[in-house]
Amino acid sequence: MDFRFSDDQLTLAESVRDYLAGTHGPEVLRRLDAEGNRDPAIWQGLADMGLTGLLVPEAQGGLGMGLVEAALIAAECGRACLAEPLVDSAFVGVPWLVARGQTDGLDEVVAGTRRIAVPHPINPWLADSEGAALTSVDPLRNLAVAEATEADDLLLNVGALMSAAQLVGLSDAMLSQAVEYAKVRTQFGQPVGAFQGLKHQLASCSVAIEFAKPVVWRAAQALQDGLPSAPVHVSHAKLAASDAAMLTAETAIQVHGAMGYTYEVDLHFWMKRSWALCGAWGDRAFHYHRVEEALLGGAQPIGPEHTFA
Amino acid sequence: MKLGFSPEEELFRKECADWLNAEMAGEFRDIRGITKLTASPERRKEWEQRLGEARWGCIGWPESWGGRNATLAQQVIFAEEYARAGVPGRVNHIGIELAGPTILAFGTEEQKQRFLPDIAAGKTIFCQGFSEPGAGSDLASVRTKGRLEGGEWVVNGQKIWTSLAHISDWIFVVTRTEEGTKGPKGLTFLMMPIDQPGIEIRGITQINGDAEFNETFFTDARCAADSMIGAVGEGWKIAMGLLAFERGVSTLGQQMGFRNELDEIIAAARANGAAQDPLIRQRIARAEIGLRLMRYGALRMLSNTDHSKIDGAALTYKIQWATWRRSLGELAMDVLGQAGEVTDGSTYEWGTLPNLFLYSRADTIYGGTNQIQRNLIAERGLGMPREPRGDI
Structure with a gap:
């Protein structure tokens, strides 16, 4: 048993983090928001890094990696508040197609010329696809109405997992924006971050985020390994990440004071993405219900004779 | 990341489970399922010694000091099997998890020889003398005084919330040994035998009716000059190191x-x-x-x-x-x-x-x-x- 990431996994996540930090800062979000949300150059950059083909098998020209690597990178996409539908297409649509053996045309996905959008009844809309347009609360999300005919569990679980992974990255970013603001904003002759009334709230966010992360990684590994308990691990992850993100969004706005309520402060992009993802691929009520059923319905054995790694 | 257990680890699990279950069905069946920390103290001290004899008392310690140098996975497994077998909590938790690792990290060779084998064998039960009535969250404001006199430390003052002091053999105490100092400076970390006239222990009844912790009074209490961990004035550093083990x-x-x-x-x-x-x-x-x-x-x-x-x-x-x-x-x-x-x-x-x-x-x-x-x-x-x- 080993709960660490390999050096390769960490290096990969770090390189994506650095790339997005360097090319996809808040000024890019501002530009996209003003100019129609999408920039082919950003998408091409992601494809050039190999990210569109991360989960495409090597035989189809992809990197052939697994859901754990994808979850790590999804968290980085959340941290950068990436607007392009990389996670929806490459980390949700692609593994679902691969699991069904539908690998035709994945080379185009690798090249960045094709995107995968798969509908599910729990999500009656899709990112960046055909269909009647919807306006999302998240100004950088392009949604269209979708008709889902099949309620596939794997699709739901991968979608929920990748939402959870993005949520922990979004939470990290919101916490760090709030901490930086609290260090420079002064009132009563000192940085507001020196007041316990404020630092204790941010400490609570830190607790929620630090504890949500390993649950997300655990769920990614469980789903990658095809464990029968994987759906419950995914629900744990989605709930923990949603709780962390909503608490951090609420607190970060509070810490920014009236500025936090303005369109001018970048924070709202992250807050709205969090809000949108908390509802996507099963809301909190849905995932609570799954955990309750597993615990109280008898599917998850209880008692001291059962381990819970 | 690899979240399952290997076949070797599963064998280790079986070894743990077999031994614990046999003990809990045999000689120690009377303590199986006890959850209250103060129940059956004498039998639980015997249990500590049984764990020590079989080298299950502190499996994460180095082998040379009575442990098994166990890996993280093995320690996870042992903890799981321990709880699963209904074995009561460790009355020497402080000795195994805090005092031992602190001595191992900061003690002299002579101190290691003197204390570690007996802690590992379950023969020395430790308790912790940190908090005082005026030093709770502000731990660095401790006022219990220590002074060197005739080759011995002489300690006067009071500690509080000393869990299981009434069944312990030794207590580690953070004392102020430099007159006039405040805060983390001027503190020294001492280890004192409890069974002596200068130490008096009074139980404190908790809201659940149990009396796990105590007030511990020091009136010219004594310990040998070389019973300190680290140097004079390094008490804060040692105390913080110890808390990290928690x-x-x-x-x-x-x-x-x-x-x-x-x-x-x-x-x-x-x-x-x-x-x-x-x-x-x-x-x-x-x-x-x-x-x-x-x-x-x-x-x-x-x-x-x-x-x-x-x-x-x-x-x-x-x-x-x-x-x-x-x-x-x-x-x-x-x-x-x-x-x-x-x-x-x-x-x-x-x-x-x-x-x-x-x-x-x-x-x-x-x-x-x-x-x-x-x-x-x-x-x-x-x-x-x-x-x-x-x-x-």
Whole structure:
């Protein structure tokens, strides 16, 4: 048993983090928001890094990696508040197609010329696809109405997992924006971050985020390994990440004071993405219900004779 | 990441389980299932010695000091099997998890020889003398004085909240040894034998009726000059080093205890119908998720082999489990309903779940209150500006 990431996994996540930090800062979000949300150059950059083909098998020209690597990178996409539908297409649509053996045309996905959008009844809309347009609360999300005919569990679980992974990255970013603001904003002759009334709230966010992360990684590994308990691990992850993100969004706005309520402060992009993802691929009520059923319905054995790694 | 156990690890699990189950079915069957920390102290000291003889007392320690140099996975497995077999908690928890590792890290060779074999063998039970009536969250303001006199340390003052002092053999004490100093300077870390005329112990009755902790009074209490760990004036450094061990592998055994408590609540909810109530169902699900957070958080924290680095997860661990367990106690009471508010007979003896409710009121206070934990997380973890702190 080993709960660490390999050096390769960490290096990969770090390189994506650095790339997005360097090319996809808040000024890019501002530009996209003003100019129609999408920039082919950003998408091409992601494809050039190999990210569109991360989960495409090597035989189809992809990197052939697994859901754990994808979850790590999804968290980085959340941290950068990436607007392009990389996670929806490459980390949700692609593994679902691969699991069904539908690998035709994945080379185009690798090249960045094709995107995968798969509908599910729990999500009656899709990112960046055909269909009647919807306006999302998240100004950088392009949604269209979708008709889902099949309620596939794997699709739901991968979608929920990748939402959870993005949520922990979004939470990290919101916490760090709030901490930086609290260090420079002064009132009563000192940085507001020196007041316990404020630092204790941010400490609570830190607790929620630090504890949500390993649950997300655990769920990614469980789903990658095809464990029968994987759906419950995914629900744990989605709930923990949603709780962390909503608490951090609420607190970060509070810490920014009236500025936090303005369109001018970048924070709202992250807050709205969090809000949108908390509802996507099963809301909190849905995932609570799954955990309750597993615990109280008898599917998850209880008692001291059962381990819970 | 590799989250399963290897065949070798499963063999180790069987070895642990076989030994523990045999003991709990045999010579020590009378202590099986005890949850109260103060129950059957003499038998539990014998159990510590049995663990020591079989080298199961401190498996994470180096082999040369009576341990097994066990890997993290092996320690996880042993903690799981220990809880699963219904073995009561360790009365020498302080010796094994805190005093031993501190001596190992900071003690002299002679001190290691003198203390470690007996701690490992379960023959020396330790307790912790940190808090004082005027030094709680502000631990550095300790006033218990120590002075060297005729080749011995002479200690005067008072400690409080000394858990299990009344059944312990030794106490480690943070004393002020430099007259006129304040705060973390001028402190020295001493180890003192408890059985001496200068030490008096008085129990403190807790809200659940139990008396696990004590007031400990020092009146010209004595220990040898070489009973200090580190140098004169290094007491704060040693005390902080010791507290870092508190976040160690012991958390894994603790979580199996938590697992058992939650499972007992689930069983009670099924038995009395509370499990049909949507609000109770959701709270049980919340408790389960909270437990998973701690489980995977601890596994990740312990997998990090570079313990010199302050890890965000390590700073957040105490507040997470304490707050979770306090809520668990409240959930237990809501599941039991009014039946949880009464007990048969005339004694103030509570069942496991009411006792959990009462006992868990302490979790968010001892070992650093939630308020102190949040200060640490904000200042050390997030790098936020420090509060003004007196004249330290």
